[in-house]
Amino acid sequence: MTSVPLHVSGMLNEMSAQYTRDIIVDAAKCTACMDCVEACKQAVAHEHKTTEPTARISIRKATAEGGINLPQLCKNCAEAPCVVACMTGCRIRDVSGWVTTDYERCVGCWMCVMTCPFGVIGAVHEDKMARKCDGCTSHEVPPCVAVCKPQALRVRSYGSFAQERRQAYSRRARVTALPG
Amino acid sequence: MRYVIIGNSYAAVGAVESIREVDRRGDIIIISDEPYRAYGRPLITYWIGGTVREDQMDYRPQHWYESNRVETMLGRKVARVEPGERQVVLEVGERVSYDRLLIATGGTPIIPPIEGVDAEGLFTMTRFDDAKAFKTWVDQDHVKAGVSIGAGLIGLSVFKAMKGIDVRLTLVELLDRVLGLAMDYESSAMIEEELARAGVEVRTSTAAEAILKDDEGRVRAVRLKGGEELACQTVVMAVGVRPNVDFLEGSGVAINRGVIVDEGMRTSIADVFAAGDVVESKNVLSGENQVIAILPIAYEHGRVAGWNIAGQDRVYPGGIPLNSLPIFELSLMTMGITLTDDRPGLDVLVHTGERVYRKLVFDGGRLVGAILVGDVAHGGVLTWLIRSQLPVMCDRQLLLKGDPLELEASRQLIAAGENSDWSREATPELPVR
Structure with a gap:
């Protein structure tokens, strides 16, 4: 198995945290x-x-x-409940620091709608997507x-x-x- | 440091992500008896129905294991744990040593001891392999009708799978309504109506007495209490799951129904942690420890266990039971305490509309439970009010009717009012750059 030097990815994470918005x-x-x-x-x-x-x-x-x-x-929560509850893994914090959604993989289970403390995730029933x-x-x-x-x-x-x-x-x- | 994780689902993934926040050097080894990378477990029924492809099942990106430097031992079953030797023994005899161990083995389906459960064509539905076996079976021409024994979350999701492959389904439920552990009569009736519209038959207040087999040992029918026979060619056993703890026998890890852990997810044995559906953890509403086998809690357990396994000291604050299951256009959610019949002293507020049912349960000034059917707007706000057990300060009708904007405005006005003193005096206006 290839071993990825973790200190590099760690450094990148810290750098991106500095520049993310x-x-x-x-x-x-x-x-x-x-x-x-x-x-x-x-x-x-x-x-x-x-x-x-x-x-x-x-x-x-x-x-x-x-x-x-x-x-x-979206308030881009730190330990985002919508990421915690997402069963497909389509909602995840990407390198930009934002919690983003891959709508191709969202199946519309509304778990994130059920856990968003700010009520800013909307259920689009026809497209089966939890948009935020x-x-x-x-x-x-x-x-x-x-x-x-x-x-x-x-x-x-x-x-x-x-x-x-x-x-x-x-x-x-x-x-x-x-x-x- | 050598971290060994038994299990490869939500709790394990959460733990790895926590460990790597704290410790970038230690070795992480994941052992799982399933030959797959972590996948979206509830997606298996979507896969059967054809709405999700196999390559869309992965829970984390392709490079996740490599970039987190996780070594995997997939398709290997753990026979036992020997904490004295700090070793995990696999069924093939191999031994894996650990410095810290996490047990995240989840649940295993309950198969009731009735006649004929060894019939060919009978499946459980908690793993991808189950779904694959089921699909192979029902793709045969002679499979025209199926029976799901149990009308809980798994039973109902099987119905969704059946929808995609044109097999007539009957749900058999011991309780007097579907999703009876979470739904009240009104909301269950709405679901049953929706199911009937889709051509699903629901048989409540009855139990399967036996699975009848044909000459070749295949499922022929299900016999209900009272003797009635439902002809079918496949049966899904979905009466519930129990913590998967059999391999811990003799290890000394204290087990009640699930593994007993403290609030930092530590078991009774030093350096052995547990997380997910396999443990009993705090329900913030009752204050008692119980198995709450739901996905968000499993992931959160994993996060806390991961931090602590890597040397931090964090506490799991406890969770509440949650369910979300859309049936076609009808969305359902339940949170916390939803059945109030045997709990006097709780206030219930109900809002009904055209295919809409919203019920809130209050205990004094606090929200303790909710059922939302049809209109699930700002369900998350309710969840967090229940989970935090903070007093509800806004107008209860706002919560009930479900206008997230008004609700948030009301909440922020309260917060702003509380903060107005310090904010006016203490924060000087600085020029905006």
Whole structure:
């Protein structure tokens, strides 16, 4: 059996962790223009065999009673429950650091739908696919981020992610604390 | 360090992935009596039905074993474990020594002691080889009808397989409804309706008394309690599985129903760990240890066992029973405690619609169980509310109706409200680069 030098793959993993990105949701800046939703639909259309493509990002709009516009997409969990529960192995964290899905192999058992704590995996019954945001890792910038004018969606590497996320939360807390 | 893993399915894969996060140098040896690389076990019935090809069965990419430097001994059965010698003895007599051992042998199907279970044409359905043997058998021309003894998860998935190969199926169930251990009467009735629409006959509250054979020893019929005979040419025995622990006899590893482990997946013997369907682990709802033979728990066991086997000290927080099985367009999910008849004091909320049934079970301020049929929206949110046992702070109707966006918004508003004090004062606004 060939032995692959593990220190090399380990090094690569550490390097990719340094450069991989994550998408920050800065809800307080969201204007619910739905550009990201449209961009997402186009980007994922080729993965839908028989169904109309549905966006893998959705926005809960502010209502008259209050609240804020809240974009929802895959949060790319660390010990992702959807990977844990996937029986085919079609959902797996790839080298980009994103939890991605091989829809050719998804059989639609909805185990991941049953375990996603954020409810961002949708069951597409006709195509037997459990669709979720796969990070568009083949794009330099994910289409939803590219079209977001108010910069409510931003791409950041691990280095600045935590700090920016704190800021995003504090901005949102301020908005939601307003009356109305 | 030499890690030996007996078993090559979800728990074993989880363990390898954990070990390699911690220890890149040690040797990992996987011993399995199946001659395949780790495959998606529930896919075997999809394979029978023709929706999945054999080359799509692999659970991990082709290079997984090599890139994780895992040595495999496939197609070899373990006869016994000798912890004193730190050796695993194979049935062919070969000995494999270990520094740390993981037992991840899963479950083995229960075959009830009734007359005629040695008939040709009778199968169990937990391994790829079972599926292959079954397919070879039913592809013969004379096989027109099949009986599945047991209408649990395996029995129902056999029905899906049968769908693809044009064999008429009858499900025989001891309980008074299908999936009776997880589903209540209302939801079972919906499933039975769906099955009837697909031409599957369901016989509940009855037991198979004997398998009748023809002159050549092949399955001819199943005789039910009361004497009725169901003519069939194949039988699938799907009454349940039990932990596969027979080879541990004499090893000193403490076994109740499954292998007894502590919360770090250690058995009673030093340096021997166990994970997956073979162990009894904590059910967070009852607080008791029991065998919960489901896939996500097996993988999680494997992860925890893998970290600990490589020298870390992590704890498995416990799991809850979960089921998900789509029957055509009808999706089903059950989580946690779903049967409330003999449990007074639980609050039940039910939402019904056109081919939709959603039932939530609350114990005081906490969610303890759910049944979703037809509409499975944000089932995962419910699962994690049950598993974490955190108090439900949002509107219960939101959980019941299943609008994930509204629910998430409500949850985040609560979180934001809690955090608003520190976030306003403590986090200075920094310029965005």
